[in-house]
Amino acid sequence: METSTIMLRDLPREERPRERMLKYGAQALSHAELLAILLRTGTHSESAIMIAQRILGQSGGLRGLADYGIEELIEIKGIGPAKALQLKAAMELGRRIVASRLSESVTIRSPKDAAELLTEQLRYLQKEHFVCLFLNTKNVVIAQETLSIGSLNASIVHPREVFRAAIKYSSASIVCAHNHPSGDPTPSPEDLAITKRLVEAGQIVGIDVLDHIVVGDGRFISLKEQGLM
The missing domain is CATH 1.10.150.20 (5' to 3' exonuclease, C-terminal subdomain)
Known part of the structure; x- marks a missing residue:
């Protein structure tokens, strides 16, 4: 038939x-x-x-x-x-x-600015990508780099890699971000721990960590806004 x-x-x-x-x-x-x-x-x-x-x-x-x-x-x-x-x-x-937005002068004035720049790049990825935005003294993005790609559930990044890149770009400050493949941007204990280590390392080298953005599927959470850093 x-x-x-x-x-x-x-x-x-x-x-x-x-x-x-x-x-x-x-x-x-x-x-x-x-x-x-x-x-x-x-x-x-x-x-x-x-x-x-x-x-x-x-x-x-x-x-x-x-x-x-x-x-x-x-x-x-x-x-x-x-x-x-x-x-x-x-x-x-x-x-x-x-990504072409980086060819323009993008200024980070709020967590929303950083999230708008990164959400579409990160939201559909099936592995955690840890990304940093490197800013000058006027909070203009001068570079973006993916510093770690993790498994489905965890991304491991060391402050050494983050600040080596920040120094390379002569950054005054940085904004960190990573995605949660589950789509839920709720920060994990590991997210809070690495943020604390990054903030402490930044204080030592004189490069401020302004925020850590966790990107989900169409949603994001700013650890700075939540008082978690």
Whole structure:
């Protein structure tokens, strides 16, 4: 018995992702619809939307997909080298758009400023990334560096690495940040302990640690605002 597969061409025009995006804008589309537009075509047995839904399910959503490399993408059924490259290029462009803010004069006046700069870079990562923003005497960001990439549950960073980088950039102060892959930005005891060590080391070398931002999925917590440092 043959089974029929609904392809994009079989849908009414107003229900196809491209037409919906033209009419309503990209923000109105689901993750799967946006991925389907990037994929452009499906296979003989699956539409582009069906493949996109399967990719999201297999990777655990956008958070997991953002960490996939080219080879991992190619291993997904229905994704060849060309489609893998298209997806990876789109994800890299998104990251670069966020990172391009550093080419401007970004001034950190509040925890929100730091969080806005880093949240989109960190929120979808499946491992903890410990990142520092290096500031001049006017709190303008002069550099950003990822100093540690940890396991799913823990990121270990030593004050030595942090302040070696701070001295390299001639920083007056720093803002630290890391993500929680769980999506919950609640600081852990380890987060509080490393923050205390960083603040103490900063006092010795004369480089202030202004804040430590913990990034979750669309949320953040400032240890400074919470009175935890």
